[in-house]
Amino acid sequence: MRRNSMAQSIKQLAGLPTASGGLARLVANRVLDAGIHLEPLLSRGGLSLDQINDPELRIDSRRQMAFLEVVAEALNEKCLGFSLAAEFDCRDLGLLYYVMASSDTLGGALKRASHYSRITNEAIVLEYREALEPSLRLNYSGIPRHTDRQQIEFCVGAIVRVCRLLSSRQFLPQRVSLMHSRSEEILGFPRLLGDNIEFGADADEIVLPDGSAKWPLANADQRLSKILLKVCEDTLNVRTITSGAFRIMVENAIAPLLPHGQAHAHVIAKKLGVSERTLLRRLAEEGATFIEVLQQLKASLASRYLADDYMPISRVAWLLGFEDASSFSHACRRWTGKSPRELRRFDRAVA
Secondary structure, eight states: OHHHHHHHHHHHHTTSOEEOSHHHHHHHHHHHHTTOOHHHHHHHTTOOHHHHHOTTSOEEHHHHHHHHHHHHHHHTOTTHHHHHHHHSOGGGGTHHHHHHHTSSBHHHHHHHHHHHGGGTBTTEEEEEEOSSSOEEEEEEOSSOGGGOSHHHHHHHHHHHHHHHHHHTOOOOOSEEEESSOOOSOOTTHHHHHOSOEEESOSSEEEEOOTTGGGOBOTTOOHHHHHHHHHHHHHHHHHSOOOOOOHHHHHHHHHGGGGGGTOOOHHHHHHHHTSOHHHHHHHHHHTTOOHHHHHHHHHHHHHHHHHTOTTSOHHHHHHHTTOSSHHHHHHHHHHHHSSOHHHHHHHHHHHO
């Protein structure tokens, strides 16, 4: 019976970016520890209790991300993802942690994280950049980046913690950038990430200290390394990884360009490595136009930003690429029939 259930789950998830589900299960434990009924929150995130209880089942990455956002709201933990990253057992990352730990140097571990991170979460593609100040960039595949905040903060915090643990050095990154915006105080971030944190950036990236790529790892083991590398390669070959719908790729390319007023079709096409004509054609094949994608993305982001009572409307307007608050207000009325202030009051009343 269980084998049939697993086969059905694999069939349903084929072609979708999935995650091992460890983060969703970590969040579920936080809910249970708080004495809150778990199933309604799972349902709102599109997950089931059976998925959480079976550690062998992979989970739709988008649903895991949604579940984190639901729980953060239910627990009133604005920085739930970072809080989880600061306290979880890094070994719970499983195969990815151990293949990193068996490397000779921190740079080698980060290269392996870049290559094998899809084992843990296919939606987040790590890109290691070797330099005097090595960096790790986090790119989203198959999931709209603008809908996430908690998962990416967990990932950034977890990466820094793993690097500290493997190198036996309590260092702080040179700088950290995150694409989403925050207005509330983030007292927990500087303790792990330092003070040089930029929100509303063009990319999600961690820049590590000078020369850190050459730091030796305490648990380097060449024999174990060979075994784990083979296991990782075999694991990657089990699934065919998809990059996701073209529209999502376009949305992820647009979002960081909005504040700079550069979200134009020809700019996005160049960023994606296609001609503008190809961009428009591929969107049309998915039943969308570039203007529709742009406006719907702006409307979606506006709703998320306005839910933050501490974010000034003028800043929301800037983040969405409007020249002033008045232009943003006109757009809001066109999208929803309400002004930004009316939307904010409505959301508060519904909550």
